[in-house]
Amino acid sequence: MSAPRVIVIGGGLGGLWATLTIAEAGHRVMLFSLFEVMRSHSACAQGGINAVLDMKGQHDSVQQHIVDTIKGGSYLANQPPIQSMCEDAPGLIRTFERMGVTFSRTPEGLLDQRLFGGVKHKRTCFAGASTGQQLLYGVDQQVRRLETEGKVEKQEWWEFLSLVKDADGVCRGIVAMDLRSLEVRAFRADAVVLATGGLGQIYAPKTTCSTNSTGAAASRVYQQGARFANAEFFQFHPTAMLGEDKTRLMTEAARGEGGRVWVPKDPNDRRAPLRIPESERFYFLEDWYPTYGNTVPRDIASRAIWKVTRELGLGVGAVGEFGAGEHGAGKRDVGKRGAGLRGAEEGSAGESRDRVYLDLTHLDRGFVSTRLGAILSIYRKFAGVDPLDAPMEIFPAAHYAMGGLWVDYEKDAATGGMKPGSPRNHATSIPGLYACGECDYAYHGANRLGANSLLSASYSGRVAGEAVASYLNGLEQGADAVPAALFEAETARQSGINERLTKASGDQNPFRLHRELGNLMTTKVGVVRDNAELDAALSGLREIEQRFERLDLGESSRWANQSLAHARQVLDMLKLAQVMAASARARDECRGAHFKPAFDLAIPEGKFPGDPEFETYRERWKANNAEWLKTTVAEHHPDGPRIGFEPVDLGLLAPDQPRDYR
Amino acid sequence: MQAETRSNAARINEPFAAAAKAPPDHGRETGASRTPDRADAASRTVELRIRRQDGPTTAPYWQSFRLEARPGANIVSLLMDLREHCVTASGEPVDPVAFEHNCMEEVCGACAMLINGVPRPACSALIADLETPIRLEPLPKFPVVRDLMVDRAQLFAQLKRVKAWIRIDGAWDNHERAPRISPQDWAANYLYSRCMSCGCCLAACPQFGPDQAFVGPASLAQVRLMNAHPTGRHDKAERLHAIMADGGLSDCGNAQNCVRVCPKEIPLTTAIGELGRQTTVQALKDLFGGR
Numbered sequence: 013m014s015a016p017r018v019i020v021i022g023g024g025l026g027g028l029w030a031t032l033t034i035a036e037a038g039h040r041v042m043l044f045s046l047f048e049v050m051r052s053h054s055a056c057a058q059g060g061i062n063a064v065l066d067m068k069g070q071h072d073s074v075q076q077h078i079v080d081t082i083k084g085g086s087y088l089a090n091q092p093p094i095q096s097m098c099e100d101a102p103g104l105i106r107t108f109e110r111m112g113v114t115f116s117r118t119p120e121g122l123l124d125q126r127l128f129g130g131v132k133h134k135r136t137c138f139a140g141a142s143t144g145q146q147l148l149y150g151v152d153q154q155v156r157r158l159e160t161e162g163k164v165e166k167q168e169w170w171e172f173l174s175l176v177k178d179a180d181g182v183c184r185g186i187v188a189m190d191l192r193s194l195e196v197r198a199f200r201a202d203a204v205v206l207a208t209g210g211l212g213q214i215y216a217p218k219t220t221c222s223t224n225s226t227g228a229a230a231s232r233v234y235q236q237g238a239r240f241a242n243a244e245f246f247q248f249h250p251t252a253m254l255g256e257d258k259t260r261l262m263t264e265a266a267r268g269e270g271g272r273v274w275v276p277k278d279p280n281d282r283r284a285p286l287r288i289p290e291s292e293r294f295y296f297l298e299d300w301y302p303t304y305g306n307t308v309p310r311d312i313a314s315r316a317i318w319k320v321t322r323e324l325g326l327g328v329g330a331v332g333e334f335g336a337g338e339h340g341a342g343k344r345d346v347g348k349r350g351a352g353l354r355g356a357e358e359g360s361a362g363e364s365r366d367r368v369y370l371d372l373t374h375l376d377r378g379f380v381s382t383r384l385g386a387i388l389s390i391y392r393k394f395a396g397v398d399p400l401d402a403p404m405e406i407f408p409a410a411h412y413a414m415g416g417l418w419v420d421y422e423k424d425a426a427t428g429g430m431k432p433g434s435p436r437n438h439a440t441s442i443p444g445l446y447a448c449g450e451c452d453y454a455y456h457g458a459n460r461l462g463a464n465s466l467l468s469a470s471y472s473g474r475v476a477g478e479a480v481a482s483y484l485n486g487l488e489q490g491a492d493a494v495p496a497a498l499f500e501a502e503t504a505r506q507s508g509i510n511e512r513l514t515k516a517s518g519d520q521n522p523f524r525l526h527r528e529l530g531n532l533m534t535t536k537v538g539v540v541r542d543n544a545e546l547d548a549a550l551s552g553l554r555e556i557e558q559r560f561e562r563l564d565l566g567e568s569s570r571w572a573n574q575s576l577a578h579a580r581q582v583l584d585m586l587k588l589a590q591v592m593a594a595s596a597r598a599r600d601e602c603r604g605a606h607f608k609p610a611f612d613l614a615i616p617e618g619k620f621p622g623d624p625e626f627e628t629y630r631e632r633w634k635a636n637n638a639e640w641l642k643t644t645v646a647e648h649h650p651d652g653p654r655i656g657f658e659p660v661d662l663g664l665l666a667p668d669q670p671r672d673y674r
Numbered sequence: 675m676q677a678e679t680r681s682n683a684a685r686i687n688e689p690f691a692a693a694a695k696a697p698p699d700h701g702r703e704t705g706a707s708r709t710p711d712r713a714d715a716a717s718r719t720v721e722l723r724i725r726r727q728d729g730p731t732t733a734p735y736w737q738s739f740r741l742e743a744r745p746g747a748n749i750v751s752l753l754m755d756l757r758e759h760c761v762t763a764s765g766e767p768v769d770p771v772a773f774e775h776n777c778m779e780e781v782c783g784a785c786a787m788l789i790n791g792v793p794r795p796a797c798s799a800l801i802a803d804l805e806t807p808i809r810l811e812p813l814p815k816f817p818v819v820r821d822l823m824v825d826r827a828q829l830f831a832q833l834k835r836v837k838a839w840i841r842i843d844g845a846w847d848n849h850e851r852a853p854r855i856s857p858q859d860w861a862a863n864y865l866y867s868r869c870m871s872c873g874c875c876l877a878a879c880p881q882f883g884p885d886q887a888f889v890g891p892a893s894l895a896q897v898r899l900m901n902a903h904p905t906g907r908h909d910k911a912e913r914l915h916a917i918m919a920d921g922g923l924s925d926c927g928n929a930q931n932c933v934r935v936c937p938k939e940i941p942l943t944t945a946i947g948e949l950g951r952q953t954t955v956q957a958l959k960d961l962f963g964g965r
Contacts (some may be wrong), residue, residue, distance in 0.1 A: 051870075258751075
């Protein structure tokens with residue numbers, strides 16, 4: 013049998029959608045995944061997926077979805093892909109529904125919709141609070157059906173290591189490692205789709221991301237020449253439940269359904285939250301942003317929580333959550349820099365009053381249980397407290413990469429959107445390599461709106477699949493014609509890396525290096541940024557990378573050696589972390605999730621459009637856009653990332669309106 | 675090796691009588707009755723006894739470890755701490771324990787294992803709630819890959835066998851909506867659509883195993899789910915025939931272990947009961963004609 017025509021790497025929503033689309037176009041797909049595909053991180057998405065169905069009598073429109081997405085991302089995303097995504101969203105929902113996805117229903121049996129952040133319309137379809145899981149399973153079932161028809165072949169428990177490129181730089185296949193036998197093998201393919209998800213593990217353990225969301229695969233193709241865009245834009249989700257092993261997401265839908273965020277007005281108030289009367293609570297989001305209230309976009313909410321806890325010293329939280337020792341070290345460093353941290357507690361290792369309440373207790377218990385059951389269960393199990401009885405305690409945590417592999421698109425002059433079926437759509441800068449889902453950078457600009465990620469993952473998977481089908485139709489020479497020596501050389505190179513890591517006999521444990529990486533990124537490339545700290549981050553990252561020379565794998569097994577796979581991932585995460593820090597260092601402004609107070613153009617308090625102070629602000633904001641409204645593009649060089657910029661397509665909505673959610 | 679697997683499989687049945695009376699720490703009753711904030715609990719030293727196995731064909735052996743469990747720690751976080759410095763209780767440095775993990779919030783199904791004799795996801799097994807020493811074993815009934823990692827390919831093969839999908843013309847938009855579903859039907863279906871294929875129910879089922887043909891409760895529940903869907907119903911007969919064959923529904927011994935251990939509280943035995951009625955009707959239809 014000839015080589016499978018297409019390799020898809022990653023079996024989350026993006027990868028499965030790409031697989032379905034390519035297989036239905038008649039091409040054989042080999043689907044690679046680190047584990048059984050249904051365990052992918054898409055399963056962790058909770059709140060919902062945006063699509064304008066206008067089910068709630070609010071005169072919602074696709075145009076408004078486009079505008080909300082563009083403004084939510086601080087105008088940084090190219091607008092043609094956003095337009096096409098929003099236009100196609102209702103059709104995607106219809107398709108999911110036909111697959112049998114258990115979307116929550118109205119009394120009439122139609123799709124229910126709820127409110128999410130950064131918008132004013134109920135636009136989010138959902139399946140309880142496990143929407144990602146339900147969507148993932150819907151597509152997983154379809155791919156399983158195609159497997160039985162011989163159209164798809166799964167390679168689960170294989171890790172992608174590198175691309176194989178021909179003399180012209182065209183991607184002709186991959187080298188991968190069997191995570192059980194550790195066999196390193198090359199696979200030919202006429203096209204490769206990377207759908208390997210996010211990179212939140214770079215912030216571990218303070219991330220909502222699964223332990224396999226390392227970004228290693230994206231880093232590997234970056235190191236082989238793929239451009240990486242907008243790496244400095246990383247979302248911190250405002251409402252995560254703190255834990256030492258992981259911070260667990262509490263969906264934005266909790267606020268969309270009426271949940272309120274607050275702290276006691278008196279920082280010394282130690283009463284149980286429900287014994288604090290209404291008048292003594294500070295509902296800071298509602299106070300500062302009366303129009304959007306608790307459903308401001310995530311970057312805004314995260315910074316507000318940061319301000320309340322780190323600058324105003326109004327945080328709440330149990331004593332002793334973060335114990336003494338190195339686990340708490342990074343946290344204390346941050347605390348000491350915070351201007352107003354209460355003196356009495358500063359330096360006290362066991363104390364971490366840096367959380368705020370997310371309160372559902374005023375809502376109808378039955379309503380909350382039906383709509384948010386999945387997160388109630390997570391909170392109960394891991395915190396031992398029922399959010400129906402007491403407010404949850406939450407804090408921002410590393411969540412989602414807006415940035416990712418640079419991907420192309422072809423603009424349709426007639427519609428202003430992406431040209432359907434163009435082989436340029438979702439093509440990376442390496443010919444024959446496509447990217448979709450969280451590992452690309454295309455739709456979210458400087459900040460992603462809630463419930464737009466399940467949409468972009470699904471939509472981009474479908475678009476990448478269509479693009480690959482077009483690419484194959486135009487391909488003159490297949491991978492079969494490429495000399496075997498190329499594949500053998502790359503296989504040998506990758507096996508050599510394994511040999512080197514396995515034989516290394518130093519004193520540096522890969523898991524500990526990972527933890528140091530996470531602490532460094534959390535403290536120095538986090539919610540609030542500063543150039544001196546970013547410089548320190550860059551040298552710190554290089555220092556950790558150098559310590560890989562003294563690696564001790566701590567494991568000699570030649571079978572299912574998880575330390576080997578992890579060490580390789582950490583090394584590649586360090587490369588990607590440098591891209592993030594360098595990109596953040598290069599951007600001297602505040603935009604979306606990238607916040608550098610030294611360059612903040614704050615909206616004048618109490619002033620609105622028409623007020624002279626606001627208009628002066630608007631002019632400064634426009635001048636700043638003239639300098640900084642551009643895509644960051646990183647290219648790999650042996651001595652570190654080279655950062656450049658390219659213009660953004662603003663053809664649909666000119667940046668005249670500053671983001672303002674007050 | 676074979677004997678070891680069997681004895682392991684037999685041993686697993688014994689805790690379920692107790693589990694039935696006092697469900698493991700994942701019941702609906704959690705919440706108000708629980709410790710108010712388990713993060714307040716102090717760190718403590720715990721002993722882990724882990725059943726290890728270097729590869730699929732090598733003999734299993736036990737090792738003990740003593741390590742500090744930080745407040746709020748669970749089995750996954752403890753195993754993660756252990757891999758940074760993997761030394762047995764007797765001071766011998768050994769290879770880190772291989773295990774699966776991903777979401778760490780009990781939604782991906784990866785980390786299921788046998789914890790103190792009960793199959794359950796390791797991420798939601800909090801140390802504070804477990805009796806020590808804590809015994810960890812690979813999920814029984816599935817071939818061991820290494821240590822606590824097992825191969826659950828069988829589970830996915832069963833999903834193919836029962837055709838656990840809705841047959842659609844293609845994953846393109848055909849501009850048609852699926853038929854309406856009442857909120858009541860949704861609520862019943864949603865219970866089953868949360869199955870994360872962790873395999874706990876199969877590990878606990880006395881009828882399921884490497885030498886038995888039984889399809890197992892997880893796939894049966896998916897038949898229940900697909901048959902209830904307004905268009906999934908079109909292939910109902912085909913799915914029912916798949917579970918009316920050898921190793922199908924009638925192999926269920928009604929031990930009810932599955933429903934006791936399901937971390938998502940999926941009413942597996944209710945599904946099996948409903949399918950019993952569906953297959954009876956189908957048998958009559960097969961006899962007298964019509965679908």
